[in-house]
Every structure is written in C-alpha cells, then in structure tokens.
Amino acid sequence: MAPSPTGFLHIGGVRTFLFNWLFARHHGGEFRLRIENTDTSREVAEAVEQIEESLRWLRLDWDGETTFQLDRMDDCRRVADQLVADGHAYEDEGAIRFRMPDEGVTAWDDAVRGRVEFPNDSLEDLVLVRSDGRPTYNFASPMEDVWDGITHVIRAEDHISNTPKQINIISAVGAALPVYAHVPNVNGADGKKLSKRHGATGVDEFRRAGYLPDALVNFLALLGWAPDGETTIMSRDELIERFSLERVTPSPAQFDYAKLDWMNGVYIRALPEDAFAHALILWLGEQGYEWDAVLVRKAAPLVQEKLSRLEEFPAYARFLFEDVQVDPAEIDGGAPVITAAKAALDGLEPFDAATIETALRGVVEELGLKPRQGFQPIRIAVTGSKISPGLFESIELLGRETTLARLSAAAS
C-alpha cells in the first residue's frame, strides 16, 4: 500500500488498504507500507505519523519497516540513465522521458476486471525524471514494485490508465510484472468522489465520532466485496478467511453512512459490558471529557443498546455528571405527579431501580395517569430531557439527594 503523505488517511484509501491487508493475510503473504513522497511540494508535516496512527487504531498491521519513495531517488536516476543508454528513454528540456511504443496494445489480466487493453498510440512519452532530478510517481512506483518484490499491486481504479505506462517501464528494464488488481472507487451519495461535503472522510473523524474500528473494517470490507449474498457481520478472522480478489466487484460503490451507523450499533451491542464501558471511557478521555470513570462504568449498561456511535453517549448521560436545565413549558401540567413522586421517593428503601419502579408506578396509577403520561414529566425533571436511559435505573444512579432536589426544582 502506497499512500502519499498529503494529509489524514482518507476512508477510501483505508478500503483499498483493507483489501490489500485481507489479501496478504489470507495468503500468508507480506503486506508492505511505502510512502510515496516524490512530490515534496505537497508533503504535509506529521502526515506519515498520522497515517501510521490511523492504521494502528484500525489494527491493520503491516510487515517490515515503512519505506519512502524518495530514498530511492539515486537508484531511479541510475535506471533512467541506463534506459537512455538503451534507447528506451531520451532527454527533453532537462527531464528524461520514456519512449512509449506506438504500435500494438499493452494489456494485462486484471485480477478484478479481467483483460484490460490500451492501444499503444494513446500512450504518451512520460517524464521519468524531472528536470530537478526527482523521479516521478509513474517511474518510481513500478521500479519500487520491482525492487521490493511486490507480487500483487492492489490499488484503486483511478490507476487503471497508469498501468499500461508502468507495465512498459517494467518490461523495458527486463523485470517480471506483478499481478494488478484495480478495486472500485468509493464515492459519496451523489456518485462523486467522496469528499467533505458528504460527511466524514478522514479516519480521525470517524474515530472522533465514536465508530468502533472493527465495525469500520467490517463495513469497508463490504464496499465492493461480498462473500455471498447473505452474510454481513463478519469478524476479522472470518473476513481474512473468506476474502478473495475474484469476488471483488468492478463497479464503484457509494458510502452509506446510515448503514455504517447501523453496523456500528450492532458492534456496540455485541461488546461485553466491560469492553463497552472501557471503549466509552477511552473515547471520553480522547475527547477531553473529565467525567468520573466509575460513574461512566455504571452508566454504560443503561445506554449500550441505544447508541450507534459513542459520541451519542453524552446526550444520554450528561444529567448524571452535570446540572440540568429544565424548561417549565415541557413539564406541562406535570407538577402534581412530580410532587407525588418526590413524596414517594423520600425515604424509600432500598433506593434501587426495582423498588423505585414499584413506587413510581403506584404514584402514576393513583393519579389515574397512563404510564407514559405520568413518567414523562418525572423524566424531564430528573434528566432535563424527553429522551433518556431507563427512568428507574437513571434515578437509582443519580441518587436520592440529587433526584429529590431536581424534583423540587421542577415542581416549584
């Protein structure tokens, strides 16, 4: 996998990454990370560290040291000189250009698309080495594939038209060709290249929004690939076991955020209670919340089946950590039930969810209210919101003192 260090790792790039990783792990091969930094003018500081950090977060591990294209500048220049000497290339205004054949076709058997052919007369003589001495991507990339012993080049479909050029270069130096596999692009909802206006695009943004790495990996794997028509939820091991390039579809996919949200919810719910609490605490820490971890741990089971993203947690649980603002208009005639609830809870023993539920149901029944009519004003008074975790569990966690104070404030 060969990203260029121009910023955060793009989610489309991750999908290509993932296919490479799954293929390598499935076959017990090696998965290499190479940074294509020949265009020094576009390089962004820290980008390499961010890319590596994103991959670690996703748990997509690579083999060996990360290599840098720029480190092979001298080797590339030597090859270019040799190509000139052999008549495969020539000098042009200080640069070195490769002489493309102008008859026949250049073709390969793409592992995803089958046979692809380009007429050679449509291939232009491309620059191998710029006039400032730096090799270009289309020269350095195939040469590194050769030097690194790359057997399979798995990349996005926008590289299809680069492939015949690279094939001709590799052929000219007399090396063996790798297998090429061009996987489909990932687009936004309008069929255009996935960009900011479609939503999150950087791995860091997905992390901040509270997506689980496993869910993201599972979702991405299904963009352009399916093991069959039925299976959607798959562990990493199952993904590795079942992945094959033959089953990658050639047509572009659109990134469906709604489906990702659903899948992330599936993964959140499947987490053991401890692991979910741990993920929550970690995420809150990363986002700068200073909420008590013990209380977060207790609140976690109340919300686990409600969340599709970790970032939804604060909206549900804020009332446990901070004071609430109650809009009197929302109480809307609920003062009697709030007052009665306060009386019922005062002195109630034990102060646990089951006992609280019995007491409050009694209050509601006595006032002749339907459960939903009766509980809603209490919920708003206690949590400050019309939407909350289970009322009785919430009150237990909040504690008697705070609950009574909030009920008093709302009833007055």
Next chain:
RNA sequence: GGCGCAUUCGUCUAGUGGCCUAGGACACCGCCCUCUCACGGCGGCGGCACGGGUUCGAAUCCCGUAUGCGCCUCCA
C-alpha cells in the same frame, strides 16, 4: 475531445443461460413490544439503464446507444 472502466431495489450486494413471478442487508413505511429513546419481532414498498442480436430459453453471452466515473501534470 481522446483513451479506459462501469451500469441488478434509494444504498451495499447475491446472481456466471433454465433453481429468478430476481434473494439478503441498510434506509423508508405500517403493526406489535414499551416509562421516552433505542433494541427486538412481524409485514410492506422497491430493481435487472435502453435498443438490437445469439438461443428452445437471457439479469446472465455478443453488438450498439445512453449515462456516470477515472485518466490524459516535470501530481500521486
């Protein structure tokens, strides 16, 4: 404009000539469950881009058209 790639429900896809009056999942709609939200259960809506061929038979094979996308940089 040239070259290339692609085209099954709104979306992700299954389908490799008869098993397809096209299956699954997300989304959407309805009902049920229910203290809100969510989860869960049940049901519904909805698709082979178009036109020719090949064949006893085509979503599946061939040709053309249309549309979308990519590349055509001394970017990667």
